[in-house]
Amino acid sequence: MSQTLPALGQIAVLVVALAVAVPFLGRLLAHVYTSERHWRVESAAYRVLRLDPDADQHWRVYALSVLAFSMVGVFAVYAIARLQPHLPASIGMASFPADGAWNTAVSFVTNTNWQWYSGESAAGNLLQASGLAVQNFVSAAVGLCVAAALARGLARQRAGGRVGNFWADLTRTCVRVLLPGAFVAALVLVALGVVQNLAGARTITTLDGGSQSLPGGPIASQEAIKQLGTNGGGPYNANSAHPFENPTPLSDLFAVFLMLVLPFAMAWAFGLIVRDRRQGGVVIAVMTALLGTSIGLLTWAEMAGHGTAPQLAGAAMEGKEVRFGEAASALFAAATTGTSTGAVNATHDSLTAAGGGLAMFNMMLGEIAPGGTGSGLYGMLMLAVVTVFIAGLMVGRTPEYLGKKIGQREMMLVAGYVLATPVLVLAGIAVAITAKDGLAGLQESGPHGLSEALYAVTSASNNNGSAFGGLTSGTPFWNTLLGLLMLFGRFLPIVLVLALAGRFAAARTLPAGPGTLPTHRPLFAVLLGGVALVLVGLTYVPVLSLGPIAEALS
C-alpha cells in the first residue's frame, strides 16, 4: 500500500484542525492579555497572595517577577526531588542525586523537560504532580506572558516602559487557558485510550507465564499539558512512544495538534493585540512555511530511508513504533522539534541521518517554527526586528517595526538575543567533545557521536528537551552542563525580550505610510524566513557538516 496517501492525509487533518482552533484560541489569548476584568477566582488568588493585579509593571519589575517566580520553582522542584523518600506519595522512589535534581529542576522550570532519568522508575507521585506537573503549566505560561508583554510593548506608546502585570498574566494564562485546555485535552486523550488512574504499578502474569509490572498513573492529564504547554517531559521514559501514553495513530495526531495549537494561536493573538491582524498573519505564514518544509523534508528523509540498515530492512523502522510508521514518526519529530516540546514518539537517534539533522536544524532555528508557547512568537519577532533592520534600510528610511524605530539600544538587545543561543550551543558542544567526561557519555564515535552531543546541547540551549538517545546524559558532567545551557538558554533571551518590550512601550509609535517598509506583505514573510534560514545556516552549517551532513552523505 502506498504510504504517501496516509502521510498526506494526517497533514490535511492537522491543517484543518489547526485552522479551526487557532483563530478561536488566538482571540481567547488576545482577550486574556488585554482585558481589564478579573475573574472572581483570580481576584481571590490575588487577595490571598497580596498581589496587585492592576499595577502596570515596568519591564524591569516584570522581568524580576519572572526570574523570582522561576527561581522559586527551581528550588521547589530541587527540594522535592532531593527529599523525595522523606515526603509522602513517593511510591518508594529514591532521592535524586544533587546534579540530577538540579538538572531536572532547571529542565522543568525552563519548559525544556529534558529528562535524564526515566519517569516511571525515578519520579514519585508527589514530584510528578506538585513539582513537574505544576511546572508544566507555569513554565508554559511564563513563555506566553513574555510574548504578551512584547506584543503589548509594541502596541503601546509612551507608556514609560510599562509592559503589564506578570502576576495577572500568569494567573490568567493558567486559569483561563491552560487549565481548561488541558482538561478538555485530557478527556479527549482518555477517550482515545490513554491511561488515567491513581493506582500504582499493576503486576500481571504474561502469556508465557512471566510476571510484568505495568505502571499506571494520571497519564492522560499529564500528557495533555505535556503536549499543550510544549513541555515534552512525560511520565514514561519512552515518552509518546509508550502505548499507555500514546496508544493509537489518532491519539498521536491529537498529540501533534496539541503541541502546535498554542504557539500558532499566540501568533494570532499577537496580530490582535497590536491591532493589525495581518502582522500576526505574516508570523503564522513564516512559521507554517518553515514547519511545512521541515515536515516535508523529514517525511521524505524517513520514507526514502537512505542508509545501510533501512535498505536492508526495507524501511527506516528501527527505533520507530509500528503503530505509527515512518510518516507519523516524521511528522511528530518535526512538530516536537519545531515547537520546543521535545516529546518523542520515536528515537531520534534512529532517524535517518538527514532526518536527525533536520530535527536538529529545527531546534537551531531557535524554536520559531512555531516554537514554544509564547517563546516561538517572541523568537520570531526578534528575527523580524533583525529583518527590518537589514531590509528596512533598503527602502531609504531608518528601520522601524510596527512604528517603533530600531535604534542602537534596540539593536543591542536584539543582537544579544540572536547571539545568546548560538553561543551557548557552540560553546556547549566545544566543551562537551573536549572534556573526557563529556566524551564518556557518547555511545558512538565519529559523526554520529558528534550528532548525539550536538543534539543534546542544542536541545538544552533551545529549551526543546527532546533527546537523541544514545547519549548517557545522567552523569554529573552532562547534568551540570545541560542544566546551565537550559537556564541561560531560557532566561537570557527572556530578559532581553522584556527589555526590548519596555523600550518599545516607552517609544512613540510612528504612523505607517507608503514610505515605510510594509511588514504584512508576502515579500516580508519571504525575507523573514530567509533571514532566519541564512542566519541559522551560517551559524550551524560548519558543525552540522561534520555531524549529520557527513553522515548523511556517506
Place this chain on the structure above:
Amino acid sequence: MTTTQLTPNGQAPGSSPEPDDHAGTRQSALGLGRRQVVEALPAALRKLNPLELVRTPVMLVVEIGAVVTTVLSVGDPSTLGVMVTVWLWLTVLFGTYAEAVAEGRGKAQAASLRALQAETDARRRLKDGSHELVPSTSLRAGDVVLVEAGERIPGDGEVIEGVASVDESAVTGESAPVIRESGGDRSAVTGGTVVLSDRILVRISSDPGSSFVDRMIALVEGSQRQRTPNEIALDVLLGSLTIIFGVVVASLYFVADYSDAHQSVLVLVALLVCLIPTTIGALLSAIGIAGMDRLVRRNVLAMSGRAVEAAGDVDVLLLDKTGTITYGNRRATELLAVGGVEQAALERAALLSSLADETPEGRSIVELVRATTPTLADADAPAGAALVEFSAATRMSGLDAPGLELRKGAASAVQAWVREHGGVVPSDLDAVVGAVSEQGGTPLVVAEREAEGRARVLGVIHLADVVKDGIAERFAELRAMGIRTVMITGDNAVTARVIAERAGVDDVLAEATPEDKLALIRQEQRGGRMVAMCGDGTNDAPALAQADVGVAMNTGTVAAKEAGNMVDLDSDPTKLIEVVEIGKQLLITRGALTTFSVANDVAKYFAILPAMFVPAFPQLDVLNVMRLSSPGSAIVSAVVFNALVIIALIPLALRGVRYRPAAAADLLRRNLLVYGVGGLIAPFVGIKLLDLVVSLLPGL
C-alpha cells in the same frame, strides 16, 4: 487632486530648476582622478593603525587575523600561508583605502571651502569708535568690524549698520552681486565674500574655527565625523555577526579535532575573515562621508551627519509657495474685456500701460499681449508718454501720454479713479474680478481716459501664480515615497487652495504666520512624523529649529542659519526635495551593501567548508558545487574574492546606489533582487573565476 497647470497663453514658462542630473556626480565619483587614487594611499596606510581601526571593529578583527597569519607564515612559510596573509592585509588596506578615498574627495571640497577662510586683515571697532587692524583669525564672536568696498568680509556675521552689494560668488557660484543690509532678512554675510560697494559694519557671529564653513570642512574631511545613530545601530548588528562567526570558528577548532579533521589556525582565520561582514564593515564610513559629500556638491552644508540621515526619514515637507511651488512672481495669463469693450482695445491698453513697467508682472503682460496678438508685436509707447509708477497709496500704475491716460491696478482703486473722472463702472466688472480671485489669481483692472474725456473701464488682467513646470510630478513622486507636502503661503485660503490643487500638494497652510508654521510642525511631530522645512527669515528661526530637518537659505539671517541644521548656499527652496533624496540614498546604500555582504557568505561556505573537511570526509566533496580545483586554491580564492569585492564596491559606496523615488515596497523588491539575490550569486561566479587563476600558483 488635479495636477493641471495654467501656463501663460502662448508662452512657455521658463525652465524650472530641474534636479541636478546625477550623471555629473556619477562621473566624478567613478572617475576618481589618478591623483585622488594615489593621494589616498598614504592616508590608507596611516589608518592601519589599530587605534584608528577600533572605530570599525570588523576591520580590526581582520587586522588581528592578518597579524596572526603573518606570524604563522613566517614560522612555517607555505604558498597558502603567504597568499592568505597577503590578501588579509590587502583586505584591511582596501577598507582603510575606501575611507581615505572618500575623505580625499571631501578634502577637495574642503580645500575650496577653506579658500574662503584665507586670512585677511580686519578693521575691528574699538570701544571709542576707532578701528584697529587685526588678522581675521583673531576675531571672536561679538566683535564688530568695518568692511569697505573691495574688501573681503573677515568672518560670518550680521550687518548691523549700512547697506552694501556683496559678491558671494565664492560661496554660491552665483556671479550677480546681492544686497546685504542691516535689519530685516538680508542681514547675514558669509566670511570670504567681497563687498563691492559702500561700507557696512558687521558683527561677527562665530569664533574662529567654529563658523559653519569650519564645521563643514571638519565633516567632509571626516576628521570629526561622529557616527550617526543608524550607523551605530548597524555597527551593533555587524559586531554581533562578527562575534557569532568568531564563536562558530572557535568551536569548529574543537569539533574538527574531535572529528579527526584537524584545522590549522591559518585556515580558521581565513574562514573567519570570509564570514564576518567585511564588505559593509570596510565601506560603512566611506558611505557616510560620501553622503555628506553629495550634499556639498549640491551646495548644501549640513551641520551633522545625523541631519542627512534624518532627511531620509522625513514624512512631511513644508514648502513655501513663492519660489518653491510657483515662480517668484505672478504672471499675466489672460485679458478679460468687460462692458462690451473690444478685446483689441483692452490688449492695446494693457500693453501700452506696461511697456515702461519694469516689474516682473508688467513684463509678463507685455509678453502675453505680444505673444497672443502679433499685430501689436512692435507697438510702442506714444511719444511723450510718462510712466506713472505704482505706489502703495494709489495702488495703481499707468501711463500719461498727450491725449491718453491709462491706469491699471487694484479693482477698488481703478474703479475710484474711473468714477472720479466721470466714468461708469460696467456692471459685469464685479463678476469678472470675482471670478479671477476665485481661480486664485490677482485681478488687475485696466482703465483709460482719452483727451480729458470720461474714463472707462476696459477690462481685467488676470495675474496668476504660475506653478513651476514639473513640480506636480515631483510631488507625485514624493507622495509615492510616502512624503506629504504642505504648502505654506500668506495668501488667503481660497487662493491658496486653488494653487495647492494645481501644484498637487497634499495640504496647505494659508495666511500663515511664523507662529502657525511652528504650531504645524509641533502638531505633525506629536503625531510621530518627521518634518523638513526651509526658511530664511529671523521669524522662521523657531520653526527651523523645531523641524527635524531645517534648511536655511544662505541669503537668510544669521538667526535662521543658526537655527537650521543645513544651509543651502544657492538659497533654492526646491532643494529640500533633493536633500531628502540624498538622505534616502545614503540609507539605501548602507542597507544594500549589508545585505550583499551577508548574502555573500553562503557561497563562501560552499568554497571553504569542503576545502577544510574533504580530506577527512571525502563524501563532503558534493558540497564543492563550484568544483574548485584544490582545498588550498578554494580557500585563497574565497579570501581574494572577499578582498576584491571591497575594491569593486568603492565606487558604488561613494556614488550611492541608484535611487528612483518609489513606494517602499517597490524599492525593497528591486534592491532585494539586485543586492540580495545578486549577493547570493555573484560570489559563486567570482570565486570560480578566481580559482581558475589561483590554481595555477605552484604549491596550491
